Structure formats: structure tokens, C-alpha cells
Amino acid sequence: MDTITALTTRVSSPRLQEPGPSDSQLDLLLQAAIRAPDHGLLRPWRFIVLSGDQRERLGDIMEAQLLEGQPEADQRTREIARNKALRAPTIIVAVAEITENHKIPAWEQMLAVGASVQNMMLAAYELGIGAMWRTGAMANSDLAKGMLGFQPKDQVIAYVYLGTPASSLKSLPDESPADFIRELP
Template identity: 70%
Template sequence: MDTLTALTHRVSVPRLTEPGPTPDQLRQLLAAAIRAPDHGMLRPWRFIVLQGEQRERLADVMEWRLLKRQPDADPNARENLRGKALRAPTVIVAVAEITENHKIPAWEQVLAVGAAVQNIMVAAHALGLGAMWRTGDLANDPDVKPRLGFADKDQVVGFVYLGTPAVEPKSLPDETPDQFLRELPRG
């Protein structure tokens, strides 16, 4: 698949199943990620790749967070939440490891990791894989960062779920770029 086709036809795939990416595909996805634009060459991206039973560790973090907020959470809620870590064969946790007090502000470092995740998404589509980028409250919880091995200054940018599409992906609306263009105000 050529680059423009991958960029203009990529869609998120929320329902994923086995098989996940092969070791070679995973290497290609991460190689694409680290070629993202990066003002200052800070290389702020860090990735945790979870496959198979390793996903249970993310499920543990999710359940721990739930119980911290709702100590009396019922077993169904706990199991439902744990299932979120297992909804794809592979999960990549993408984190911006922020270089503090640098001329490149933290928000630009986070954007660089966002661009790295976008590269993963497009590369996954080009390789015939399904991918879904999720964040949610877990990504912004300061108590979760140390459980993932990161400092308070760092930012979880997303959880990228990868696998084989379980159903035919929905197509995006037929839109044109001119729908999103704006004029610069005068004066």
C-alpha cells in the first residue's frame, strides 16, 4: 500500500482479535513511530509493548485504579475493566518522557509522541493490521504513571490496541479538505 493510500484510508478499528502483529511487524511499527517529527531531537517517546499474558499487568493497573477510587466496586465492574486491557492481542502504551526546563515546551514533546502514535496507526493500516488509539481517565491519572514506570512530569499519550479486525471496519464520511479550511481574519 502506498503512503497516500494508507493516510487517506486509515480508520480506527475498535474490535480486534488474534493474530496480533508479528515480531517483524511490531519492529516496523516502532521504526515508523520513532521517525515522527521531533522539535529539538529530544526523542521523548517511550513505549511499553504488552502481548499475551503481559496484558494482565495493565489489567492489574486498571483494577488497582478502580479500587482506589471505588473500594467497594463489584466483581463485574472489576472484571469488565480488566477486560479492557485484553481487548486486543497487543497493546502499546505510548508515553511522553518530558525533558523539563528545556527550550522545547512540554506540550511540543507530547505532540511529538502523538505524531509517533499516528505513525503507528498509519503503519498498522498499511500492514493490514487493525488499530485503535485510546486514552481516557487512566492516561491522565498521576497515580498511574509510577505504576507504568514513569514520573509525574511524564504524560501517557495513549494506549494503542493492535490486532486483526474482528469485523469489517467502518468507512469514514466522504469529506473534502476544503470543509476544514478557514480564512485568517483581517485586522
């Protein structure tokens, strides 16, 4: 698949199943990620790659984050939170490790990591790997960040769920770029 085709046809895969990406495919995804634009060459991206039983540890973090905000959560709600980590064979947690007090502001560092995630998403699509970019409350939870090994200043940008699409991919509506262009006032 050429780059333009990937850019203009990529869709997310919300339902994923085994198998997940191979080690060589994961390496390609991460190689694509670290080629993202990065003002100041700060390299703010950090990745945690989880598969197999490691996802259960992420489930522990998801449950802890839930209980922080809802200490009275019942067992079913807790299980739902934990099982989010089992929605895909592989999850890559993408985090912006922020360099504070730098001429490159934190928001630009976060955008660089966002671009790295987009590179991963495009590479996954080209390789035939289903991918879904998720965030949610855990992206902003200082408790979750700490349990992932990061500081409150850092920002989780994405939980990238990877695997084999469990159903056919939805096609997006044909839209014209003109629908999104505004004139200078």
C-alpha cells in the same frame, strides 16, 4: 499501499482479535514511530509492548486506577476495568517522557509522541494490522503512570490496541478539506 492512500483511507479497528502483529511487524511499527517529527531531538517517546499474559498486568493497573477513584466499585465493574487490557492481542503504551525546564515545552514533546503514534497507526494500516488509539482516565492517572514506571510529569499519550480486525472496517464519510478551513479574521 502508497503513503497517500494510507493517509486518506486509514480507519481505526475498535474490535480486535488474534493474531496480533508478529515480532517483525512490531519492529516495523516502532521503527515508523521513532521517525516522527521531534523538535529539539529530545526523543520523548517511550513504548511498553504488551502481549499474552503481560496484558493481565496492565489489567491489574487498570483495576488499581479504577479503585483509586471508586474504592467501592463492585466486582463486575472491577472485572470490566481489568478486561479492557484483553481487548486486543497486543497493546503498545506510548508515553511522553517529559524533559522539564527545556526550551522545547512539554506540549511540543507530547505532540511529538502523538505524531509517533500516528506513524504507528499508519504503518499498522499499511501492514493490514487493525489498530485502535485509546486513552481514557488512565492516561492522566499518576497512580497508573507510576505503576507503568513513569513519573507524574510524564504523559501517557496512547494505549495502541493491535490485532486482526474482528469485523469489516467502517468507511468514513467523504468529507471535503474545505469544510475544515477557516478564513483569517
